[in-house]
Amino acid sequence: MAKETILVVDDEAPIRQAIQAGFMGEGIDVDEAADGGEALQMLEKKHYSLVILDVMMPDVSGYTVLQKMRASGDHTPVMMLSGKSDEVDQVLGLGFGADSYLTKPFRISVLIQNAKALIRRTREYSVQVQEIRRGPFVADTLRMECFKNGRELNLTGRELTLFRFFMEHPGQVFTKEQLYQHVWNEAAVDDNTIMVYIKRIRDKIEDDPKNPVYLKTIRGIGYRFDGE
Incomplete structure (x- = not known):
């Protein structure tokens, strides 16, 4: 991971410096931005x-910044930092397209572990040259793009990772625990996170998200993808 470069955006210099020092110890380069405007220019x-x-x-x-990134088609994984522990704020960040959410104060070791996991998953999915076809859907895992009937769905990196997992296992029911283990590589389950991502994917793939045809809820168990 020595060639990876991370952009840290925070208006508090001590936090930027602490994060940079932590990643330098891991051999990862860090660029800093002191505000959102500077970050957008760097991106x-x-x-x-x-x-x-x-x-x-x-x-x-x-x-x-996150909204502008996603609106421009930039699917770079994003970890959000916030002094707010309110559940609503976390759901809001995920709703805008964040891949992870960490509440201040945090331990640098935890942040680094989460960051490396996000980078690793993104890299693993992007280097595999293959195309997955299920019904009207086509996932190009090299370009990290997904289409329905030839129209790009503009899924974020984490949305595509989750939807690709469903596409790879059509007709199979997965519990929230299983999705967390396979897609997030974590044992602890955050129901809100799963629900937010399922809703976001449905909003993009379904003609009527309130009556899903492809990504269905199996009451009391989990979710199933019917792609044919």
């Missing part, structure tokens, strides 16, 4: 393996 000029993004910043917030 236009350079591709990053991960963006670590503070939520509360003056002028341009982390949420705004």
